[in-house]
Amino acid sequence: MLTYERIYAVVRQIPPGQVATYGQVAELAGLIGKPRLVGYALYRVDMTTDDVPWQRVINAKGEVSESPLRHGSDYLQRAMLEDEGIEFDHRGRIDLGKYKWRPPDSVIEQALAAFGENLG
DNA sequence: GAAATGACTCAAC
DNA sequence: CGTTGAGCCATTT
Numbered sequence: 001m002l003t004y005e006r007i008y009a010v011v012r013q014i015p016p017g018q019v020a021t022y023g024q025v026a027e028l029a030g031l032i033g034k035p036r037l038v039g040y041a042l043y044r045v046d047m048t049t050d051d052v053p054w055q056r057v058i059n060a061k062g063e064v065s066e067s068p069l070r071h072g073s074d075y076l077q078r079a080m081l082e083d084e085g086i087e088f089d090h091r092g093r094i095d096l097g098k099y100k101w102r103p104p105d106s107v108i109e110q111a112l113a114a115f116g117e118n119l120g
Numbered sequence: 121g122a123a124a125t126g127a128c129t130c131a132a133c
Numbered sequence: 134c135g136t137t138g139a140g141c142c143a144t145t146t
Contacts, residue, residue, distance in 0.1 A: 003143065022128050034141055039127040044144080057127075065127040125145075133137085 006030060006114060007041040013107050014056040016084045019094055020101040021060045028103055028111045043067060055080045056101070062094040 010028040014020045022035035031037045042054045055077045059065050064081065066074040078088060086099050 001144095023130095026128085031142090033129090034143080035128040036126060036141060037128095037143060040125090040142090040144065042127055045127095054127080059127075060129060067127050123146090126143100128141095130140090131138090133135105 003029075003031070003037065004041045004044060007038050008045065008052045009114070010107075010111070011042070011052045011054065011057055013103070013110075014053060014101050016053075016056075017086065017099070018101040019056050019058050019062075019081065019086065019096070019099050020103075021058060021096070023060055024101065024103070025057055028107060030111065030115050039065070056084075058094065060096075062089075062096045063092060064094070 006029045007025060010025045011020070013028070014025075022038040026032060026035045026038045029038065038057070042052070042057055045052045045054050064074065064077055066077070078092070081094070082088065086094055088094060
């Protein structure tokens with residue numbers, strides 16, 4: 001289960017007003033090449049709590065993903081992002097070049113430290 | 121243990 | 134730019 005916590009930890013590092021892609025989170029979470037795990041983890045996130053800002057995690061296309069189980073709350077996620085100052089394209093896409101989260105070295109160092117714990 | 125699922129990503133046309 | 138196909142592996146049943 002630490003795998004998920006790793007992802008949550010990274011997602012929590014995402015500051016408001018910015019978005020990160022699954023690949024980005026996966027890379028920082030040590031799940032390089034396994035973006036699906038991130039998506040799966042976010043799906044498992046208990047959105048009833050604010051533990052993880054899953055809303056700031058989108059796909060590499062800059063679109064806000066949605067799940068059939070999430071049906072109906074897709075607009076809610078968009079609203080939350082808009083509330084953070086993020087603008088959506090006419091197609092519902094976000095300008096990653098403007099809003100994509102740029103992980104600071106501190107986060108990378110933390111990630112590396114986390115890897116060490118796991119890698120042994 | 122084995123099969124099925126999945127909020128994705130990269131590459132090719 | 135949009136669609137199609139293959140890769141990835143932990144979680145779930």
